[in-house]
Amino acid sequence: xxxVKVKVQPPDADPVEIENRIIELCHQFPHGITDQVIxxxxxxxxxxxxxxxxxxxxxxxxxxxxxxxxGLLYRIKDSxxxxxxxxxxxxxxLVYQIIEDAGNKGIWSRDVRYKSNLPxxxxxxxxxxxxxxxxxxxxxxxxxxxxxxxxLYNLQPDRSVTGGAWYSDQDFESEFxxxxxxxxxxxxxxxxxxxxxxKQNPMIQRNSSFAxxxxxxxxxxxxxISKVELSMEDIETILNTLIYDxxxxxxIIAAKEGTVGSVDGHMKLYxxxxxxxxxxxxxxxxxxxxxxxxxxxxxxEISPSNCIYMTEWLEF
Amino acid sequence: MTQAEIKLCSLLLQEHFGEIxxxxxxxxxxxxxxxxxxxxxxxxxxxxxxxxxxxxxxxHNLVSYQVHKRGVVEYEAQCSRVLRMLRYPRYIYTTKxxxxxxxxxxxxxxLLNGKLTMSAVxxxxxxxxxxxxxxxKTMDYAEVSNTFVRLADTHFVQxxxxxxxxxxxxxxxxxxxxxxVINEKDMYLVPKLSLIGKGKRRRSSDExxxxxxxxxxxxxxxxxxxxxxxxxxxxxxxxxxxxQYLTLLADDPLEFVGKSGDSGGGMxxxxxxxxxxxxxTATLESVVQERFGSRCARIFRLVLQKxxxxxxxxxxxxxxxxxxxxDMLYKMLSxxxxxxxxxxxxxxxAPSRTFYLYTVNILSAARMLLHRxxxxxANLIERRQFETKENKRLLEKSQRVEAIIASMQATGAxxxxxxxxxxxxxxxxxxxxxxxxxxVNKLDASEIQVDETIFLLESYIECxxxxx
Numbered sequence: 001x002x003x004v005k006v007k008v009q010p011p012d013a014d015p016v017e018i019e020n021r022i023i024e025l026c027h028q029f030p031h032g033i034t035d036q037v038i039x040x041x042x043x044x045x046x047x048x049x050x051x052x053x054x055x056x057x058x059x060x061x062x063x064x065x066x067x068x069x070x071g072l073l074y075r076i077k078d079s080x081x082x083x084x085x086x087x088x089x090x091x092x093x094l095v096y097q098i099i100e101d102a103g104n105k106g107i108w109s110r111d112v113r114y115k116s117n118l119p120x121x122x123x124x125x126x127x128x129x130x131x132x133x134x135x136x137x138x139x140x141x142x143x144x145x146x147x148x149x150x151x152l153y154n155l156q157p158d159r160s161v162t163g164g165a166w167y168s169d170q171d172f173e174s175e176f177x178x179x180x181x182x183x184x185x186x187x188x189x190x191x192x193x194x195x196x197x198x199k200q201n202p203m204i205q206r207n208s209s210f211a212x213x214x215x216x217x218x219x220x221x222x223x224x225i226s227k228v229e230l231s232m233e234d235i236e237t238i239l240n241t242l243i244y245d246x247x248x249x250x251x252i253i254a255a256k257e258g259t260v261g262s263v264d265g266h267m268k269l270y271x272x273x274x275x276x277x278x279x280x281x282x283x284x285x286x287x288x289x290x291x292x293x294x295x296x297x298x299x300x301e302i303s304p305s306n307c308i309y310m311t312e313w314l315e316f
Numbered sequence: 317m318t319q320a321e322i323k324l325c326s327l328l329l330q331e332h333f334g335e336i337x338x339x340x341x342x343x344x345x346x347x348x349x350x351x352x353x354x355x356x357x358x359x360x361x362x363x364x365x366x367x368x369x370x371x372x373x374x375x376h377n378l379v380s381y382q383v384h385k386r387g388v389v390e391y392e393a394q395c396s397r398v399l400r401m402l403r404y405p406r407y408i409y410t411t412k413x414x415x416x417x418x419x420x421x422x423x424x425x426x427l428l429n430g431k432l433t434m435s436a437v438x439x440x441x442x443x444x445x446x447x448x449x450x451x452x453k454t455m456d457y458a459e460v461s462n463t464f465v466r467l468a469d470t471h472f473v474q475x476x477x478x479x480x481x482x483x484x485x486x487x488x489x490x491x492x493x494x495x496x497v498i499n500e501k502d503m504y505l506v507p508k509l510s511l512i513g514k515g516k517r518r519r520s521s522d523e524x525x526x527x528x529x530x531x532x533x534x535x536x537x538x539x540x541x542x543x544x545x546x547x548x549x550x551x552x553x554x555x556x557x558x559x560q561y562l563t564l565l566a567d568d569p570l571e572f573v574g575k576s577g578d579s580g581g582g583m584x585x586x587x588x589x590x591x592x593x594x595x596x597t598a599t600l601e602s603v604v605q606e607r608f609g610s611r612c613a614r615i616f617r618l619v620l621q622k623x624x625x626x627x628x629x630x631x632x633x634x635x636x637x638x639x640x641x642x643d644m645l646y647k648m649l650s651x652x653x654x655x656x657x658x659x660x661x662x663x664x665x666a667p668s669r670t671f672y673l674y675t676v677n678i679l680s681a682a683r684m685l686l687h688r689x690x691x692x693x694a695n696l697i698e699r700r701q702f703e704t705k706e707n708k709r710l711l712e713k714s715q716r717v718e719a720i721i722a723s724m725q726a727t728g729a730x731x732x733x734x735x736x737x738x739x740x741x742x743x744x745x746x747x748x749x750x751x752x753x754x755x756v757n758k759l760d761a762s763e764i765q766v767d768e769t770i771f772l773l774e775s776y777i778e779c780x781x782x783x784x
Contacts, residue, residue: 174635174636174637177635181635201556201557201560202557202560202561202564203560203563203564206564237633237635238635240633241614241633241634241635243617243621244614244615244617244618244621244633244634245610245613245614245617246601246613246617249569251569275598275602276570276594276595276598277595277598277599277602278602279602279605279606280598280599280602280603280768280769280772281762281764281765281766281767281768281769282599282603282685282688282689282692282765282766282769283602283603283606283607284762284765284766285692285696285762285765285766287688287691287692287695287696287766288603288606288607288688288692288766289606289607293688293691296695298698303698304694304695304696304698304699304702305698305699305702307695307699310695310699314754314755314758314759
């Protein structure tokens with residue numbers, strides 16, 4: 001009696017079928033699947049077939065191979081990205097990955113070289129390639145103007161690189177700052193004016209002339225003079241410059257956590273003030289502003305008797 | 317005594333007392349205390365003249381004398397007293413605002429004569445007032461005396477120590493008979509307080525009211541009720557409002573007024589030192605602003621606030637482009653408004669590895685500015701004298717013409733004749749005279765303004781030195 005060994009061919013032993021199942025699984029778990037998961041799903045497939053299928057998918061660029069603490073992970077690759085990288089070789093992919101990892105702070109070319117261990121000439125060629133394919137871009141850092149950092153094309157550079165809201169293309173926007181400065185000051189001034197004219201008792205007058213940084217921020221946002229979105233910290237830096245101009249004073253009060261505009265349990269209040277003395281006596285005389293003051297003495301080339309600044313001033 | 321101060325003293329003495337007094341005075345300021353004979357010898361003037369000059373100076377409290385061992389009397393000039401002469405117009409003005417015309421005239425007489433007895437002053441002032449009043453009325457001596465007593469109470473006027481009449485004609489201490497003198501030290505205490513009152517007024521309109529009346533009281537701490545009682549009648553402030561004003565004043569970040577304890581409804585005290593420091597700082601800031609621009613002023617205030625700051629941080633905080641910020645910092649550094657503090661990272665002090673911090677030392681900047689003020693006033697006085705000298709001929713002519721007109725009016729001349737005389741001064745000459753008068757007035761006013769700065773800075777420096 002001959003035993004008929006019937007090898008039951010599993011219905012989905014077809015390699016293509018395996019690949020499709022794996023891809024489906026990847027779609028199910030977009031964060032990536034381990035080898036274990038695939039094995040559980042298709043227990044009847046041998047390890048070798050599984051390996052073959054996975055390798056094919058990797059080489060076709062449809063799967064991403066990642067390493068995690070538990071082992072290897074397979075992740076479905078974004079089809080868009082998959083298309084992009086076609087035609088690039090592995091080195092470029094490596095560099096691209098390094099730059100991607102740098103996030104929006106960007107990475108300097110020397111750092112790329114260290115991480116990838118590729119020679120300088122290769123790196124430069126690859127970077128140029130990627131740039132021309134519009135996959136990465138170079139951004140000049142505002143801190144060191146000679147340094148160029150690379151980051152992915154569609155990413156917004158981080159504030160520390162571009163300098164934040166006050167820099168546009170590495171140029172400090174002084175007029176923008178000036179305009180904001182004046183607007184904030186006008187706002188605070190008008191608030192103080194209304195408070196003063198309300199003629200109520202002095203305590204209320206003073207308290208109502210205060211404006212919190214949040215209020216000023218809202219006002220500036222509503223004015224819409226800024227193309228860039230400004231945060232409350234930005235407004236606070238502008239208000240600080242007003243303090244250094246001597247036009248505004250600030251107090252900090254304790255505020256409950258829930259109130260609008262409070263940060264860490266306190267709020268900053270600002271108020272327009274008048275200067276405590278008018279321009280002092282010395283500067284009303286020409287000598288106070290004279291650039292050649294030290295050379296001036298009686299009987300010399302420059303003396304009070306023939307001082308041209310005085311003559312002008314007297315004719316005024 | 318710096319060169320600038322000595323120059324200024326010499327100009328002032330010359331203007332007020334003449335050449336000889338100036339020579340003696342400046343010599344004394346330069347060389348400190350000297351006996352009579354040495355002065356005469358060094359300056360080359362006769363003994364007689366030296367004695368007269370010293371008389372004048374002592375009468376005006378500019379020179380004091382002392383008996384040293386072996387019976388030698390030495391004379392010493394006080395430079396600061398001479399510089400106070402700049403402030404006389406302000407004293408007169410303050411008295412006028414506080415005590416009206418009578419007070420003004422009293423102070424004026426005393427300043428002109430240095431020292432006077434009370435009866436002499438009262439008589440002179442009353443006579444002067446009688447002249448200006450309508451015919452038939454005479455000034456009451458009692459009224460003048462009253463004002464005088466009030467002035468003495470508030471320390472505008474002070475009695476000199478009296479000398480026991482000794483047979484010995486040696487001019488030993490203590491000095492003269494009961495004569496009176498303007499006590500200049502206290503004199504400028506009262507203007508100082510009212511100056512602060514004015515300063516507060518400018519600060520914000522809603523906080524001035526309570527400041528002024530309180531400033532007049534010389535006590536150290538004042539409590540709530542006393543303030544309320546001492547407010548002038550016309551103010552019409554209720555107690556609660558007054559309380560609120562006081563709280564506001566005490567809470568103000570400038571810290572002019574402090575609250576020390578709650579007894580009697582709150583005890584309030586004026587922080588003179590803080591007030592002077594703020595005013596001195598404001599003066600410095602104003603000078604920086606006018607000389608270098610408002611951006612520089614921003615940087616200056618920034619460094620003041622942060623005490624020590626690096627260059628990079630200056631750019632960030634002040635929101636000024638790096639190049640300009642650097643330029644301004646260096647300019648202020650070169651003019652000695654700022655100084656640099658080095659903090660080395662490595663023992664070899666290598667510049668690339670050292671922190672350089674900018675800082676402002678208010679005391680030294682104030683001193684520097686004070687010196688500049690003295691020189692400025694000297695310049696202004698010189699210019700004024702120069703202008704007057706230039707037009708001396710014209711001035712003399714106009715004086716002669718005026719004298720002629722006055723005498724002719726007294727003898728009852730006709731209108732036509734007066735016209736003729738007046739036309740001796742042609743129109744362009746008249747114009748010139750006008751310009752001259754305007755210029756001289758302007759220079760005069762400017763001197764007084766610079767003196768205000770001197771007052772603030774000097775008070776601040778003195779106050780700080782006392783505390784140390």
